[in-house]
Amino acid sequence: QTVQAVAQLARLLSDTVGEAAEDALVSDIRKTGVIGPIVRLLASHRERAQLLYLGLSILVNLADTGGADVVTMHRGTDLLLQLLHSADENAAYYAVAGVQNLSCSPDCIHILLDARSDERLRELVKTSSNEHI
Numbered sequence: 001q002t003v004q005a006v007a008q009l010a011r012l013l014s015d016t017v018g019e020a021a022e023d024a025l026v027s028d029i030r031k032t033g034v035i036g037p038i039v040r041l042l043a044s045h046r047e048r049a050q051l052l053y054l055g056l057s058i059l060v061n062l063a064d065t066g067g068a069d070v071v072t073m074h075r076g077t078d079l080l081l082q083l084l085h086s087a088d089e090n091a092a093y094y095a096v097a098g099v100q101n102l103s104c105s106p107d108c109i110h111i112l113l114d115a116r117s118d119e120r121l122r123e124l125v126k127t128s129s130n131e132h133i
Contacts, residue, residue: 006054013061022065036074056094063101
């Protein structure tokens with residue numbers, strides 16, 4: 001049931017097109033407060049790959065659609081930064097995409113630079129076997 005709910009939100013974020021629709025969706029997500037519980041769920045269930053990937057998809061797409069502040073407010077940025085070091089290449093891929101999307105927010109740039117994420121990103125580009133990184 002949890003996986004289905006996370007999957008529905010991930011799909012909704014992924015399928016939403018257009019600035020007005022994205023803004024409305026991000027506003028609704030802000031109001032619900034759902035991202036905090038999702039981040040906590042992901043942090044405590046990293047071994048459940050399907051749930052982890054769906055949840056990361058939410059964070060990545062939310063950051064891309066103007067919700068970087070929501071991701072950061074609920075410590076999703078911390079989770080993405082941790083997953084840059086994941087042995088799971090899919091989790092690392094999502095983390096790279098999330099960091100990329102967060103870097104569009106001036107408020108997040110300082111967090112990412114302070115965490116030295118740029119160094120890890122360079123390392124991943126050189127060493128990852130994932131062609132999408």
